[in-house]
Amino acid sequence: MSASRPMSASPMSASPMNASPVRANAIWRIAAAVALLAVVAAVPLTSNVTLVHVGVFVLMYVGMAVSWNIFSGFSGYISLGYAVFFGSGLYTVAIFSKHLNLTGSTVFAFLPVGAVVAGVIAIPVGLIALRVRRHTFVVITIAIFFIFQLMAYNFGFTGGSAGILPPYLNWDPNTFNNPFYYIALIVAVGSMVLAWGIWGSRFGLQLRAIRDDEDRARGLGVKTMRVKLIAFVISALIAGVLGGLYFYFQQEALPEFAFNPFLDLTIALMVFVGGFGTLWGPVFGALLLEPYLGYAQLQISNSYVSEIVLGGLFLFVILVLPRGILPTAREKLTALRAGQQRRSAAKGASPPSGMTASTVQAGSGSPSTGSMR
Amino acid sequence: MTLLRAEGICKAFGGVQALRDCSIDVEEGSIAGLIGPNGSGKTTLFNMITGYGRVDSGDVYLNEKKITNLPPDKVFALGIGRTFQLTRVFHRLTVMENMIVAAHHKERSGQQGSGRSLNPFARAGGPATRKRAMELLEFTGIAKLAGDRAETLSYGQRKLLELSYVMIADPEIILLDEPAGGVNPTLIGTIADRIRELNKQGTTFLIVEHNMEFVMGLCDRVTVLDFGCPVVTGPPDVIRNDHRVLDAYLGTAEEDDDSSAA
Numbered sequence: 001m002s003a004s005r006p007m008s009a010s011p012m013s014a015s016p017m018n019a020s021p022v023r024a025n026a027i028w029r030i031a032a033a034v035a036l037l038a039v040v041a042a043v044p045l046t047s048n049v050t051l052v053h054v055g056v057f058v059l060m061y062v063g064m065a066v067s068w069n070i071f072s073g074f075s076g077y078i079s080l081g082y083a084v085f086f087g088s089g090l091y092t093v094a095i096f097s098k099h100l101n102l103t104g105s106t107v108f109a110f111l112p113v114g115a116v117v118a119g120v121i122a123i124p125v126g127l128i129a130l131r132v133r134r135h136t137f138v139v140i141t142i143a144i145f146f147i148f149q150l151m152a153y154n155f156g157f158t159g160g161s162a163g164i165l166p167p168y169l170n171w172d173p174n175t176f177n178n179p180f181y182y183i184a185l186i187v188a189v190g191s192m193v194l195a196w197g198i199w200g201s202r203f204g205l206q207l208r209a210i211r212d213d214e215d216r217a218r219g220l221g222v223k224t225m226r227v228k229l230i231a232f233v234i235s236a237l238i239a240g241v242l243g244g245l246y247f248y249f250q251q252e253a254l255p256e257f258a259f260n261p262f263l264d265l266t267i268a269l270m271v272f273v274g275g276f277g278t279l280w281g282p283v284f285g286a287l288l289l290e291p292y293l294g295y296a297q298l299q300i301s302n303s304y305v306s307e308i309v310l311g312g313l314f315l316f317v318i319l320v321l322p323r324g325i326l327p328t329a330r331e332k333l334t335a336l337r338a339g340q341q342r343r344s345a346a347k348g349a350s351p352p353s354g355m356t357a358s359t360v361q362a363g364s365g366s367p368s369t370g371s372m373r
Numbered sequence: 374m375t376l377l378r379a380e381g382i383c384k385a386f387g388g389v390q391a392l393r394d395c396s397i398d399v400e401e402g403s404i405a406g407l408i409g410p411n412g413s414g415k416t417t418l419f420n421m422i423t424g425y426g427r428v429d430s431g432d433v434y435l436n437e438k439k440i441t442n443l444p445p446d447k448v449f450a451l452g453i454g455r456t457f458q459l460t461r462v463f464h465r466l467t468v469m470e471n472m473i474v475a476a477h478h479k480e481r482s483g484q485q486g487s488g489r490s491l492n493p494f495a496r497a498g499g500p501a502t503r504k505r506a507m508e509l510l511e512f513t514g515i516a517k518l519a520g521d522r523a524e525t526l527s528y529g530q531r532k533l534l535e536l537s538y539v540m541i542a543d544p545e546i547i548l549l550d551e552p553a554g555g556v557n558p559t560l561i562g563t564i565a566d567r568i569r570e571l572n573k574q575g576t577t578f579l580i581v582e583h584n585m586e587f588v589m590g591l592c593d594r595v596t597v598l599d600f601g602c603p604v605v606t607g608p609p610d611v612i613r614n615d616h617r618v619l620d621a622y623l624g625t626a627e628e629d630d631d632s633s634a635a
Contacts (some may be wrong), residue, residue: 085555202477202497205466209474212463219423219445220538221476277465 014327041185044178054294056249057183060242061290064157064263065270065282066191067238070198071231073277076211077133079232080264081125081141082239084148087258088121089114094164094253095157103167108183111244116241119233126232130225133214142261149259154276163254166247180249187245191238192283198231199279207231211277262307266293271313275324284326375437376401376577377453377546380423382431384414391417392601395431399546404568404578406588406609409598415581416458418598419548423455424448435545442588454544458551458581460531464524468515468534471523472506473498475538502541509537513567529560536567546577553584565591589613 001200044052064082072079093114097107129140152158169176206227209217218224247253270289275281296306321328377399379455384392392414399405407415420426422433424445435451443451463471476498498506510516513533518526526534532552539547552568553561565587568578582588588595589609596606597618604617612618 200496202473205470205474205497206477208466208470209463212465213461215425215445216457216461217474218462219425219449221446221449221477221542222474223446 011280020062037189040131041182044181047174049174049177050136052181053191056177056180056184057294058287058290059181059188060245060285061267061270061286063184063188063191063238063242064267065274065286066188066195068267069271069277069282070238071189071228071235073200073271073282074211075231076277077130077228078138079129079235080138080261080268080269081129081143081145083263084125084141085236085239085262086116086243086246086263087123087148087152087255089118089243089259090116090247090253091152091158091164091243092240092246093244094166097167097247098164103169105179107167107169107248108179111241112245113184115237115240118120118243119237122233123229123237126229128229130232145259145261145264145371147227149255151257152259156170158255159253160315161255163252163258166251166253169212169248169251175247180245183245184242185236186242187241192279194234194238195209195282196279200233203227203230231304265314266310269310269317271311272324273317275326278324281324281326285324288325328350374401375399376435377422377579378434379418379422380432380434380436382418382433383429384417384426385429390601392421392428392431395598395602397596397603399577399579401545402570402572402575402576403593404580404591406592406595407579407581407598408583408585408588408595408612409604413598414601415598416550417601419455419581422448423453423548435632435633439494449542449544452543452545453547454539454542455462455541455548455550456532456535456550458554460528460535462523462526462531462534462538465522467520467522468510468526469503469506469519471534472509472538472541473502476502476506476541506537506541509540512540512570513537529556530618531554532564533560533567536564536624540571540576544576546579547571549578549580549582551582552580553582553587561587566627 043055046052064086068079068082071077079192089111093110096102096110103242122273125144125153129137130146132140153161154225198207206217206222206224209220209222210224210227214224243258247258250257271282271284272285273281273288274283274285293306296309317324375398377397378431379395379397382392382395383390395404395414395418397407397418409415417426421428421431424443424447427442432439433441435453439450440451440453443552445631463474466474507516507519510519511534515526515530515533515537516529522533536547536549536552549568552564556564561584566590568580572578580588580592589612592609594606595609595612597604597612597615605615607610607615
């Protein structure tokens with residue numbers, strides 16, 4: 001272990017002591033993640049069609065929330081134009097599938113094409129929208145979103161308001177959902193791994209520096225436009241795949257659903273509920289909210305009621321938990337632990353040692369102060 | 374030899390002429406001071422030099438190379454580091470992460486682990502960078518806080534962090550905007566010591582500061598700005614007794630004069 005971290009010789013001499021618990025903790029976490037993944041992957045084995053159907057939506061929303069967060073959460077640029085790329089991927093796959101008369105499992109072969117088209121569209125869109133910040137950026141993304149929705153309504157190759165008919169998939173209804181479930185699972189887990197990899201990377205660090213102070217980051221040599229654009233495109237690629245998947249799953253390519261303003265609001269709400277700009281927040285938010293949305297769609301006949309509930313939730317989160325559930329919970333937990341440690345320290349014989357520590361710290365700064373007066 | 378030279382800089386914000394025909398030279402290896410009343414154009418001059426604004430006219434040279442109106446990242450890459458009057462650290466990143474962001478340009482230029490720089494998912498900050506960052510944090514005395522988020526630091530500690538992460542890129546010259554402003558006296562002493570040590574190692578400084586004791590004790594040459602124009606330049610002793618300086622900056626109050634002499 002000491003050989004693997006030769007640089008820790010002098011300044012971080014304390015870290016090798018902590019290294020083994022940290023590593024054990026990491027192993028424990030990986031084991032838990034693998035177990036959880038196995039359980040999630042086993043869901044289709046239950047042959048419960050409704051459960052798998054809901055599962056597909058949950059996983060798709062996890063993928064969307066996580067990929068939205070890779071750009072918006074990490075960089076701080078709140079985009080309400082995610083549906084632009086979702087819809088572009090959806091229509092790309094729909095058009096290909098219509099002209100090539102795809103059937104059977106080959107339909108999924110064009111999902112990557114949907115991703116690429118969405119990613120390519122993200123380049124000019126990003127170059128325009130990323131020139132402005134904050135509120136202006138939000139407004140520009142909404143404007144671009146409506147331009148795309150209008151184009152879907154009015155162009156010939158999109159089929160206008162009639163949309164594009166999907167291919168007939170004569171699969172067994174009992175297992176129809178399964179391929180969608182596994183593709184959505186791959187995309188969701190892939191997005192999470194991607195987000196995790198980006199977080200600790202130089203690229204991710206630069207994104208988070210942009211979130212805190214873009215001008216300062218630029219002043220320190222960060223190529224801010226390039227970094228923002230790459231994140232924007234990554235987010236769009238995943239949106240494109242999920243759009244294509246949605247097309248086959250819901251068997252529709254209609255402008256009002258491909259370019260749906262509620263998609264962006266839902267995703268943003270999920271991320272804000274869970275924890276904006278965190279790794280696990282979007283996952284948590286999607287897992288929390290999507291089952292509710294599915295339930296509301298089935299059980300509440302008046303759709304406005306569920307939207308009002310969502311709006312109320314958004315208000316609640318912004319006012320009471322502005323940083324989201326996970327960061328707030330973690331903070332509370334840390335504070336609780338620190339309090340417990342203080343209390344247990346106070347019970348034992350440690351108060352004197354605690355006192356010395358603080359006096360030593362104060363003393364290290366005091367000689368010069370003392371010499372002055 | 375002149376390291377940094379601004380020549381005839383003019384800059385107006387609407388009807389306000391912030392800088393008028395402002396020229397300043399900074400000798401290599403020196404600590405130069407820039408003083409002047411509030412609104413005299415000190416920070417504007419910093420902004421013009423470091424690319425945080427465009428000059429209306431005039432030119433900036435580094436090592437006799439023209440760098441007028443280059444963007445901030447280029448200016449930084451060429452070797453001019455700066456800090457801000459109100460500290461600008463990345464408050465949701467840890468202290469160490471702040472250092473790594475600033476070291477990015479150094480890593481890319483191939484001095485440390487150049488092969489990794491092509492991979493966007495490479496872990497940020499190689500061992501060499503982290504080691505150097507740790508050394509600098511120890512140098513400024515905030516190494517203990519390396520794992521803490523920058524937002525938990527006190528104002529003075531943020532000043533030290535800003536100084537540390539500017540230094541990690543090994544700039545030829547560092548522009549400090551009020552390094553002692555709002556900092557407790559002990560810490561001011563620490564900051565002054567660190568500046569002196571860095572200067573001995575070859576870093577040039579240009580310092581804007583209102584604390585007269587700090588400026589007069591540290592700087593080789595001091596330039597006084599008034600209404601966007603240099604009034605007088607010279608060693609601290611001369612500046613302290615120049616009547617134009619007293620008029621422009623220190624006013625006629627006896628107390629100010631006393632404190633600066635002390």
